[in-house]
Amino acid sequence: MSLRTGSGQLKNIYGFMRPNITAGVLKGTRFVSQTSPHKNSAMTYDTLNPSAKMGANVKAPSSVAYLKTLSKPELFSLGIIGCLTTSKHLLNFVISLFPYVPMFLIKIFVSRLYCGGDNVQEVRKCGERLQKRGISNMMLSLTIEDSEGTKNIDINHITEETIRSVHEVLKPNLLTQLETAVDVNDVAPGYLALKPSALVANPSQVLLNFKNPEWKEQRDQLVSNCAAITQTVYELNQELLKKYPTRKAPFFVSTIDAEKYDLQNAGVYELQRILFQKFNPVSSPIISCIGTWQLYLTDSAQELEIERQRAEREGYKLGLKLVRGAYIHSEPNRNVIIQPTKEASDINYNTVMTQVIQDLSFNGKNSTYGHLVVASHNYYSQILATEELKGKEYTYAKCNVVLGQLLGMADNVTYDLITNHGAKNIIKYVPWGPPLETKDYLLRRLQENGDAVRADNGWPLVKAIARTVFRA
Numbered sequence: 001m002s003l004r005t006g007s008g009q010l011k012n013i014y015g016f017m018r019p020n021i022t023a024g025v026l027k028g029t030r031f032v033s034q035t036s037p038h039k040n041s042a043m044t045y046d047t048l049n050p051s052a053k054m055g056a057n058v059k060a061p062s063s064v065a066y067l068k069t070l071s072k073p074e075l076f077s078l079g080i081i082g083c084l085t086t087s088k089h090l091l092n093f094v095i096s097l098f099p100y101v102p103m104f105l106i107k108i109f110v111s112r113l114y115c116g117g118d119n120v121q122e123v124r125k126c127g128e129r130l131q132k133r134g135i136s137n138m139m140l141s142l143t144i145e146d147s148e149g150t151k152n153i154d155i156n157h158i159t160e161e162t163i164r165s166v167h168e169v170l171k172p173n174l175l176t177q178l179e180t181a182v183d184v185n186d187v188a189p190g191y192l193a194l195k196p197s198a199l200v201a202n203p204s205q206v207l208l209n210f211k212n213p214e215w216k217e218q219r220d221q222l223v224s225n226c227a228a229i230t231q232t233v234y235e236l237n238q239e240l241l242k243k244y245p246t247r248k249a250p251f252f253v254s255t256i257d258a259e260k261y262d263l264q265n266a267g268v269y270e271l272q273r274i275l276f277q278k279f280n281p282v283s284s285p286i287i288s289c290i291g292t293w294q295l296y297l298t299d300s301a302q303e304l305e306i307e308r309q310r311a312e313r314e315g316y317k318l319g320l321k322l323v324r325g326a327y328i329h330s331e332p333n334r335n336v337i338i339q340p341t342k343e344a345s346d347i348n349y350n351t352v353m354t355q356v357i358q359d360l361s362f363n364g365k366n367s368t369y370g371h372l373v374v375a376s377h378n379y380y381s382q383i384l385a386t387e388e389l390k391g392k393e394y395t396y397a398k399c400n401v402v403l404g405q406l407l408g409m410a411d412n413v414t415y416d417l418i419t420n421h422g423a424k425n426i427i428k429y430v431p432w433g434p435p436l437e438t439k440d441y442l443l444r445r446l447q448e449n450g451d452a453v454r455a456d457n458g459w460p461l462v463k464a465i466a467r468t469v470f471r472a
């Protein structure tokens with residue numbers, strides 16, 4: 001059978017995991033290291049292929065119910081965006097004009113929906129607004145980066161501002177909730193998204209030459225900057241764990257964001273390993289660092305399994321943020337490195353995600369996976385994760401699986417998970433920083449997520465907003 005369709009494709013992708021796929025059922029055994037001082041038990045599972053597990057039982061969430069949680073200024077901005085996304089041609093036209101739109105118009109019509117603010121004070125208020133919607137925490141991303149090495153950016157300033165955002169945004173946002181929570185595990189961690197391309201000069205060449213001795217000084221600078229931020233996270237985690245000893249999940253998490261395929265393979269994976277070894281030892285009850293895996297890549301599941309085995313051998317835990325991927329339009333070899341169809345990406349994502357959750361459920365604190373962020377706008381994936389965790393309240397797995405979406409996107413999914421499925425383990429990815437830099441971020445999101453933006457908006461959204469405003 002062709003590798004592009006059906007179970008033949010699945011068998012090729014997951015053969016390294018030792019499962020047998022028969023009639024939609026995934027059967028296999030996860031063998032684990034027998035040498036680790038925190039030795040796991042072998043996990044035997046017998047679960048339906050995620051693509052067949054729930055099938056037609058999953059109904060799409062309401063596309064407009066969440067509107068009542070937004071303020072009138074937010075509804076106004078969303079209405080304007082709805083008008084501009086009524087067709088693909090109009091959306092493409094807007095994207096082409098976007099670089100020339102004055103910044104004050106972007107701040108009025110776009111930024112309040114998709115960005116946390118220009119400074120830590122504005123981001124803190126964003127966190128307060130999200131709490132009112134049932135979203136307990138954020139993954140903050142200071143959107144200053146230079147992947148092509150063409151900007152003159154102040155790396156020290158980025159490092160210092162990122163550390164400052166932990167103390168002045170994430171820490172107060174978390175502590176105010178912990179003080180009133182019924183259980184300390186009801187509040188999701190606060191996250192920092194670290195872009196390697198923002199934390200060293202000439203990042204593209206540094207990452208491509210990460211293992212080249214001639215680039216050791218630049219490589220060490222990148223590692224040092226990431227480690228300085230993550231050290232802050234680690235120390236806060238250890239400090240707060242003494243105050244809240246029943247907490248099973250981290251309080252804060254440093255997240256290494258993904259880069260393009262060549263940079264990811266040449267340097268980012270190794271950067272993650274260095275940080276995992278330092279900040280995720282098996283001796284710590286909670287981890288402090290996670291990395292990102294893009295599961296639209298054809299080799300992603302195999303790479304992740306290799307990483308799992310290596311972590312077991314070397315005595316540290318993996319932290320994962322699973323995404324489908326963000327560079328589908330810009331990868332030069334996308335026909336080779338990216339899954340041939342959306343369905344193939346979905347199968348890869350849902351299967352890997354399910355196996356990680358099952359491993360966390362079966363092995364608990366002894367799982368090699370220390371923490372998982374299911375970062376997806378795909379409702380099916382989010383419901384699949386939610387169903388896997390049903391009935392496991394306050395277990396290690398439930399506390400260490402967090403659902404996430406971008407600020408301003410898939411809000412109907414977020415609202416449904418909170419309102420109809422009781423999700424508390426939910427966050428929003430919140431970019432913030434200088435207006436010109438967030439403008440670049442917004443343009444990239446429009447380009448990479450154009451279809452998603454159009455699917456969320458258009459005339460049906462405009463009509464629903466009008467009804468919501470006039471009912472208020």
